[in-house]
Amino acid sequence: MTGRLRAFGRLFGVQADWNYERMLGAGMGYAAAPLLGELRDRDPARYPEAVARSADFFNCNPNLAGLALGALVRAESEGVPGPQVSRLRTALCGPLGALGDRLFWAGLVPFLSGLTVVAVALGGGLVAVLVMLLCYNAIRAASGWWALRTGLREGMQVGRAIGESWLPGAAERVGPPAGFAVGLAIPVAAAWLLGPRAGALVPIAIGIALAGIALAVFVTGRATAIRLTLALLVLTQLIGRVIP
């Protein structure tokens, strides 16, 4: 297996030792190792420095980490001065975090999850779940491979390459479909979960939802949905077991 393929595989676990000190820095170091091997033979004096730098602080969306990984390895192999490599590393954190979070966590994931919820509620079953997994992982693998290749090709010019690529546009365009899918999922899932003979349960569910949203918006940021639901479920169990 080539170094590039091994690095690509390792990027799937780039957050395995995520921590509050270097965030996914050490994971980047682990993923960079197969690509830095060549430097060990060519420039043994620089190699330990490059390995140390590869595990420094770094944070971004893990699905786009390949862009930074490729660019940093290319810079190391071209003999770019160490402080300049470190500056590139720091400079890439913000854009890759913001773009990746918008594209994946706030876009693709809610879009596919929302559609899967609708599909399951309408009887799509396991097929719907499998289609979601296939779609997400195909997009993720393709974008991850593109990211690593682009980083390795562009090196220190990776910032310009990101700006001119499909990434900023895709991050912008995925928002509305994600909003639509989540909006669609709310009533379809609620109706399916409450069932055809829900009757008096519908006002209970809607009342709780509206009261909770109002509390979260107007009262305090600590009144999260999960806390309110936990409190109400405990209360229901206590009352329901005392009053039959």
Add this chain to the structure above:
Amino acid sequence: MLPPVDVLLLLLAWGTLVAVDLVSLPQAMYSRPVVAGAVAGWITGDLEAGFRIGVLLELFALDVLPVGAARYPDYGPATVAGVLAASGAAWPERTGLSVLLALSLAVLGGWSMQRLRMANASAMQARAAALAAGSPGAITALHWGGLGRDVVRGMTLMVIGIALALLVRVLPPMSPRWEATAAAVAVGGGIMAVAGGAWRNAGRGRRLTWLAVGLAAGVAIAVARAVR
């Protein structure tokens, strides 16, 4: 009736894989409740319970953006335990209690992830000199150490989850009226979570418009199905 040991072991293995998928490896989204629940339902032999608990908890998970250093609930193993608690009972029996168990476990999972991140930082500090010297071995050890700790975290969560789910299964049910009310409370909480998250993420641009369009289309589908 309690499920056989092989089913419990499969759920332990599946829940652990799901816990590790959330952050460490491979983030393939099988930790999403709708996926984790479906597979757990298939393992327990009650696919319907898997779908219902999975969809319900997916509504809560859609409220969360799993970004960077944020602390967020771990819904994957929680869903697996919730499905075990709910399986074998006719909906909505045990739904409220199963969701109560799942949400509590999700909060515990979020807390455990924070502890894991601190443990990873301690391991990193212990190898600071080797890292500064550019030792590939130190990086590899840190990486596999972090993964191992996450496996232990996931397995521990699942052991707790399975034990509590078995307890839920042997508890006598409430009256049908209260069981239905508890299920409605859980669904209401799910709507509250997903609607709150969708509203926050929508901002004031096109996404908000499309959220409203999606809501209208969803209501139309729900009404059409109810009338039919």
